[in-house]
Structures are given as C-alpha cells and as structure tokens.
C-alpha cells in the first residue's frame with residue numbers, strides 16, 4: 204500500500220508507538236436510492252495500548268460509524284468500501300489482523316467481538332434484551348468465548364456486577380433490565396462488555412441517556428476499569444467536557460473526516476483547526492455567565508452534495524477564497540499534532556500517503 208511506503212515522518216513516528224488499533228484510509232459508505240452517503244471518508248487514527256482515545260464531533264460527523272466499522276456492525280445499507288482496520292492483539296505483535304478484511308458474519312470476527320474488542324452503546328434498553336435476566340445475558344456473552352460451566356459463569360457474572368458497582372449483585376443477577384434504573388442498566392451493559400476481559404473497549408456515547416450525576420459515576424467507572432484491566436478505550440462523544448475528563452488523545456471529526464488530532468493538551472490548550480476552536484467556544488463556561496452562548500453558525504452540509512473545497516468553509520470564520528475550491532491536506536502543527544486546514548499548509552488533499560501523518 205502506498206501509505207506504508209510513504210516517507211512521511213509523522214506517520215513513521217506514530218508507527219513506532221505501541222498501538223492496539225490502527226485505522227488507515229477507512230471509507231464506510233451508505234448506498235441509498237437518493238445517492239451515496241460517505242459517512243466515513245478516508246479516516247486515519249490509532250488507539251494506543253492502555254490509553255484512551257476520544258473521537259469528538261457534531262451529530263452526523265461519522266464518529267459512531269467509524270467505531271461500528273471496527274467490528275463491522277454497521278447498520279444496513281452501510282458497508283466498508285476501502286481502507287484497513289488493523290488490530291494488534293499482542294503488544295509485540297508484528298502481525299495485525301485486518302478487521303476490515305474479515306467476513307462480517309465469519310467465525311474469526313465473531314471470536315474477536317466481545318472477547319478482544321467490546322462495544323458499549325449509548326442506549327442500554329436497546330442493547331440489552333428485556334426478556335432475559337441480566338445474569339443470563341452476561342453468562343451467554345462469557346460462555347460464547349470461554350469454556351466455563353454454567354455455575355462458574357454465574358459466579359463470574361456476579362463478580363463482574365460487583366466490580367461495576369451494582370449493589371447486591373447475587374440478587375441483581377436474576378433481575379430483568381426493566382427492573383433496573385438507567386444508571387444500573389448502563390453498569391450491567393458495561394459488565395457484559397467487560398466480562399471476557401477485552402483489550403479494547405469501544406464506548407459510543409455511554410452516558411448520553413443518563414442524568415448528569417450518574418454520568419460522572421459511569422465515566423469514573425470506565426476510567427478505573429481501564430486502569431484495573433489494562434484496557435485501551437475508544438470513547439465516542441459529542442461532549443468535550445466528557446472528553447476532557449477521560450482521554451489521553453483526541454481526534455476531531457467533521458463530515459466523515461478527521462480534521463484535527465493530537466493529545467488532550469494539544470486539543471484543549473493549542474486547538475488549531477477553526478472547527479475545533481469553534482467547538483471549544485460552544486462549551487458553556489461558568490466564567491462567561493450572563494453572556495450569550497457561542498454557537499457554530501450554519502449547519503453541517505447536506506451529505507449527498509459535499510462542498511467542492513474544505514468541508515467546513517461555509518461555516519468557517521477564517522475561510523479564504525481557495526478554501527471554497529480546494530480541500531486542504533493534513534499538516535503537522537506540532538509534535539504528533541495535526542490539522543487539516545490551509546492556515547497550516549499550502550498542500551491540497553491528494554494521495555493516501557500524504558494523509559498518513561494523521562496519528
């Protein structure tokens with residue numbers, strides 16, 4: 204592949220870091236009667252081992268579809284049309300598994316789903332079955348991957364419920380999900396996701412459906428379990444406040460593309476892309492009480508008719524003439540900090556090799 208032969212310094216540097224997931228030029232499209240929606244359109248990102256990566260952006264930016272593409276659980280009619288999703292199960296492994304190449308319903312991908320890589324969805328009532336007890340669902344997830352007896356699997360399910368902070372776990376294991384509060388359901392879902400000890404947890408807006416006090420508890424729980432279980436985490440959210448508390452690295456997405464990536468401090472202290480700056484300004488702050496809340500003007504462009512130039516041009520306060528004609532290439536703006544904007548480069552988006560300096 205051309206991007207692996209690329210002499211790009213930034214890409215080679217990130218190749219040397221200990222990563223567990225490496226997404227390269229991922230494209231996930233939805234072919235509909237009205238046209239093609241390029242929900243994920245050439246995304247590059249990587250998740251470091253035992254670190255948390257946050258993917259942030261407005262609704263419709265492609266962050267959820269990026270995460271669902273990792274395990275090929277994309278809703279129909281979406282499908283991966285190009286790119287690689289390299290998973291490195293072992294720390295020193297030179298032989299990643301390309302998840303994008305595996306059969307969607309094949310044995311190998313089913314073995315990885317729930318065992319090595321787990322997903323936590325935003326709405327536990329949808330993700331959990333109402334007709335089976337919490338225990339049954341955790342035990343099923345466990346016995347699918349591990350040869351435990353029913354009795355041992357139940358013991359492990361109770362242990363896991365205890366670990367995620369559910370009181371009286373030996374009683375709650377026999378409860379149905381409709382008997383649990385929203386926060387307890389989300390904890391049960393996390394227990395189910397973690398019971399096989401995954402190496403990577405993908406959490407898609409895990410606190411959206413619960414109130415703010417419980418939200419803080421769930422985020423603390425994920426963070427502490429990440430440390431206890433030596434996991435990597437990919438956290439998807441539209442909430443920069445959540446990101447600030449949780450992650451080591453951040454990727455900012457807009458209209459199916461990564462527009463900025465860097466460490467937590469890069470993005471919060473040295474935000475470079477005008478979209479990232481606008482997102483930050485739209486966070487309500489106590490110090491600005493009494494002042495009108497800043498919003499990002501305009502709307503995300505129609506997915507069927509993408510702009511010719513920079514996707515953010517219509518909404519960008521710094522847009523120049525060329526921004527409406529050409530798409531900028533990703534440019535390094537610091538050490539392992541990149542932004543896709545003509546304020547930092549004269550180069551236009553071109554071959555995949557040039558894009559590869561995205562971390």
Ligand code: SF4
Nearest residue numbers: 513516519526544545
């Ligand atoms: Fe704004 Fe131009 Fe940069 Fe796009 S390339 S974010 S329009 S300044």
